[in-house]
Amino acid sequence: MCYSGANITRGANRLRWSNGAPDPWNLNWIIPAEGSEWTGSVACLTFYDSMANSRPVRFPLGTERVFFVLKAPSSSRLFPSLEKGVILLSQMLDVHRISYSFQPGTIPPVLSELSFSLQAGDFVSLIGPSGAGKSTLFKLIAGLLEPDAGELSLYEAGPVPAKERLRHIGYMPQKDLLLPWRTILANCLLPGELEANHASAYSPDRVLALLERFGLGTERDSYPEELSGGMRQRAAFLRTVATGRPLLLLDEPFGALDALTKQDMHRWLLSLWSELGVTVLFITHDLEEALLLSDRILILNGNEGGLSETEVPLARPRSPDDRFTPEFVKLREELERRLRP
Amino acid sequence: MRMRVEAYGPFLILAALLAAVWELAAHLNAVPAYILPSPSAILRALFENRRLLLATHLPVTVNEVVIGLALSTVGGTLLAAGMKAWRPLERALYPMLVISQTLPLITLAPVFILWFGYSLAGKVAIAVLTAFFPIVVGAYDGLSRDCSAYVELLRAMGATRREIFLKVRVPFALPAYFSGLKLAAVYSVVGATIGEWLGGSAGLGYYSRRMSANLHTAEMFAAVLLLSVLGILGFSLIARLETKFVNRRNLK
Numbered sequence: 001m002c003y004s005g006a007n008i009t010r011g012a013n014r015l016r017w018s019n020g021a022p023d024p025w026n027l028n029w030i031i032p033a034e035g036s037e038w039t040g041s042v043a044c045l046t047f048y049d050s051m052a053n054s055r056p057v058r059f060p061l062g063t064e065r066v067f068f069v070l071k072a073p074s075s076s077r078l079f080p081s082l083e084k085g086v087i088l089l090s091q092m093l094d095v096h097r098i099s100y101s102f103q104p105g106t107i108p109p110v111l112s113e114l115s116f117s118l119q120a121g122d123f124v125s126l127i128g129p130s131g132a133g134k135s136t137l138f139k140l141i142a143g144l145l146e147p148d149a150g151e152l153s154l155y156e157a158g159p160v161p162a163k164e165r166l167r168h169i170g171y172m173p174q175k176d177l178l179l180p181w182r183t184i185l186a187n188c189l190l191p192g193e194l195e196a197n198h199a200s201a202y203s204p205d206r207v208l209a210l211l212e213r214f215g216l217g218t219e220r221d222s223y224p225e226e227l228s229g230g231m232r233q234r235a236a237f238l239r240t241v242a243t244g245r246p247l248l249l250l251d252e253p254f255g256a257l258d259a260l261t262k263q264d265m266h267r268w269l270l271s272l273w274s275e276l277g278v279t280v281l282f283i284t285h286d287l288e289e290a291l292l293l294s295d296r297i298l299i300l301n302g303n304e305g306g307l308s309e310t311e312v313p314l315a316r317p318r319s320p321d322d323r324f325t326p327e328f329v330k331l332r333e334e335l336e337r338r339l340r341p
Numbered sequence: 342m343r344m345r346v347e348a349y350g351p352f353l354i355l356a357a358l359l360a361a362v363w364e365l366a367a368h369l370n371a372v373p374a375y376i377l378p379s380p381s382a383i384l385r386a387l388f389e390n391r392r393l394l395l396a397t398h399l400p401v402t403v404n405e406v407v408i409g410l411a412l413s414t415v416g417g418t419l420l421a422a423g424m425k426a427w428r429p430l431e432r433a434l435y436p437m438l439v440i441s442q443t444l445p446l447i448t449l450a451p452v453f454i455l456w457f458g459y460s461l462a463g464k465v466a467i468a469v470l471t472a473f474f475p476i477v478v479g480a481y482d483g484l485s486r487d488c489s490a491y492v493e494l495l496r497a498m499g500a501t502r503r504e505i506f507l508k509v510r511v512p513f514a515l516p517a518y519f520s521g522l523k524l525a526a527v528y529s530v531v532g533a534t535i536g537e538w539l540g541g542s543a544g545l546g547y548y549s550r551r552m553s554a555n556l557h558t559a560e561m562f563a564a565v566l567l568l569s570v571l572g573i574l575g576f577s578l579i580a581r582l583e584t585k586f587v588n589r590r591n592l593k
Contacts, residue, residue, distance in 0.1 A: 142497045171497035177490055181512055181587075190508070196499025243498060 091155075092247045092279040093118040093141065098150030100133070100140055110136050113150070114307050116298055118247070118279055125282045125290035127339070128300030134283045135174070137300070138249045141281070142171040154247070167196045170245040170278075174252050176236035178224035184235050185211065185220040191243040200244035207242050213272065214238050230261040234268075241276060250282045254289065263320045266292055270318055287335050288323055299338060310335070378559035387563035394548070399567060401544040405461060405533040406571065409468025413525055416469070417476030418518075424477075425484045435481075442474050446535060454540035464536030464544070471532030472525035479521015483514025519583040526575030534568055545571075 094117040101109035110133035118124055126134050139145045141152060143165030151159040154168055178187045188211065192201035202210065211220050214234050224232055233253055240248055254262045266289065273293075284290050290297050291312055299308045312331070314322065322328050360380045366372065367379030374382065387394065424431040450467050457463035491509045500508070537546025549564035 144493060144497055166497060167499035169497075171494075173490065173494055173497075175490060177494045179491070179509070179512070191498050193508070194495075194498055194500045194504055196501075 091117060091153075092120050092122070093155075093281070094151075094153040095141070096151045096153065098140060098147040098152065100136060100145065100147045104148050109148070111140075111147075112306075114300075115150075116307060116309065118281060120246075120279055122296065123273065123280045123282065123294050124296045124298060125284055125294040126298045126300060127284060127287065127290050127335075129339070130285075132300045134300055135251055138171065138251050138281075138283065142166065142169050142249055144171075168245060168247075170240045170243045170248040172236060172240040172248065172250045172253055174255060176224070176232040178232060178235055178239075180224055183221050183223060184216055184227070187224065187235060188239045188242050191239060197243055202242040202244055207238075210238055210241065215268070228261075229257050230265055233257065233265065241278065245278075247279045248281070250280060252283050252285065255285065262286075262289070266320050269293065270320075287332055287339075291328060291331055291335065292318055292320065292323065297335065299335075301339075308338070310338070375556045375558050378562060382559040383562040383566060386557075386559035387566065390560060390563065394545070394563065394567060398543060398545045398548045398564070399571075402530075402533055402537065402546065402568070403571065405464040405468055405536065405544065406529045406575070408461070409465045409533060410472055410526060410529040410575070412465065413469050413472035413476050413529065414522065417473050417521075417525075418480050421477050421480030421484060424481060438474060438477055441470065446471065446532075450535050450539045454536070459540050459542065463540060464533050467536035468529045468532035471535075472529035475521040475524035475528060476518075477521075479518045479524075480514060483517030483521075484510055486513045486517070488513045515583075515587050519579065519587060523576050523579045523583070526579050527572045530568055530572040530575065 095115055097113045097115050099109050099112045099114075101107060114137070126137070128134055136145070140147050143162040146162040152165065154160045154165060160168070178184070179190070182190070185207070188207050189204060191197045192204070192207070194201075208220070211217050214237075216231060216235055216238065219227060219231060219235075224235070227235065233256075237250070237253060240250070254265050257265065270293070282290075282293065291314070294312050297310050297312060299310065301308070314328065314331070363377075364379050364381060367374065367377065367382070378386075420434065424434055446467070449470070453466045453470070454463045457466045488509055491513075492505055495505045495509055533544070534546035534549075537544035538550045541547040545564045545568050549561045549568075552558070552561040552564065
């Protein structure tokens with residue numbers, strides 16, 4: 001669910017749906033006249049919902065891709081004023097100088113004073129040696145843990161406590177963790193059954209449509225044990241997407257797959273990625289995977305080495321065959337050098 | 342049908358063989374009939390006393406078993422859930438539960454009769470004492486199964502404690518819970534019989550004690566046969582429920 005290809009200008013804008021189809025919501029976007037409602041680099045737009053209700057929404061000028069959250073829960077602390085409508089965000093996550101130790105005071109912290117941020121539509125990989133704290137960082141962001149120091153801001157709504165983060169970020173752990181007694185369809189409908197997701201989760205119809213899109217349409221009534229590893233990972237990924245949360249944390253989703261299945265998954269994800277309209281933070285050990293999928297790569301060095309960041313200057317669309325281009329090989333070499341202390 | 346034959350065939354053959362040997366031994370007068378009556382004599386006794394057995398004594402026992410099992414199920418399940426929810430309760434009660442099972446039931450039963458009287462309550466109390474333990478242990482062990490990864494996943498989806506309990510912990514607990522329940526279904530019949538045996542004026546346990554005292558061994562065996570069938574029925578009823586609620590769960 002993303003709009004793309006539209007460079008936002010002043011005046012009336014008609015946005016195009018990412019795959020070239022007409023805008024399914026038929027929204028009118030009107031940029032107000034200069035000076036009327038500008039706040040810095042962010043324009044205030046008015047979203048007309050059947051021409052009756054209008055609500056101001058914000059989003060940055062000049063963006064090529066626009067991502068939004070539909071139907072934010074009215075009870076949410078994050079979007080208190082919004083009952084129905086669209087929010088357009090530019091910054092999805094801001095991690096500001098967070099530190100964490102398993103036993104504060106006695107053993108040195110796993111993570112100390114880390115900062116980075118994710119923009120809407122980013123696909124960012126997190127790499128680093130084992131034990132550097134990648135999974136811990138994920139649990140902190142997801143809200144399963146609270147940092148000892150520092151702040152985590154979500155969706156431009158300021159710092160958000162762990163309990164609240166749990167309701168707003170999609171988290172996919174390393175193992176697929178599909179419930180063995182539920183069919184694939186029932187597993188993917190699980191997020192929608194939880195009260196916290198009633199407003200955001202995909203409807204059963206959309207889950208069914210997505211199952212087709214994920215190549216799991218014929219397997220919807222199968223049980224997880226009957227599926228191959230690749231299919232189970234896809235189902236687990238679908239379940240994460242079906243939470244309807246705009247920011248997804250994927251912890252080595254393809255780590256347990258063999259090289260060929262992994263390539264299939266890459267090809268599949270690259271073809272699908274632009275229509276999901278989600279922002280992804282992705283843990284991997286595989287440098288090629290990181291380069292192939294991401295816009296940026298965060299390198300987490302253990303032993304308080306901190307975090308460094310590198311852009312991936314490869315054009316999209318990409319394909320797994322790009323791995324053999326000289327440009328790619330050079331990037332891979334550079335990355336490997338940076339990982340070696 | 343073929344599956345049925347494959348599943349129960351060996352058992353049926355063995356049972357028929359044993360019955361045949363037994364029948365033969367009885368006819369050769371190897372053992373006096375008042376010590377071990379022949380299977381045909383037992384069946385004849387069952388048929389001749391069918392009104393008394395099925396209309397008078399069986400309903401009494403069934404009543405005790407059903408009430409005892411129902412009380413044990415409700416109480417045992419709640420207790421196990423409470424123990425899992427609150428650690429101090431677990432620490433206080435678990436040893437008690439184990440101790441309750443080390444007490445020899447047969448010596449305890451007369452005391453129970455003394456406390457609860459010769460009425461229904463006494464037998465139900467003994468049935469509960471026997472059936473309670475497997476249910477609590479089954480539910481407790483089931484709820485103790487490690488599913489922390491799933492719990493974490495559900496937490497990250499924003500699930501409440503209640504939702505996590507219902508959607509993850511309970512389904513994970515069901516196989517162990519049903520094992521306990523199946524045992525309890527059988528044990529409650531045993532418990533009710535002991536209660537009747539020691540102090541009752543009706544029921545299959547009472548009937549079998551009276552018959553054995555009068556050396557009407559065939560009649561006693563007829564009652565025992567009915568009690569055994571009752572236990573089997575209870576067991577298979579629970580097993581039926583299990584296949585309905587537990588699909589593929591035991592695989593993981």
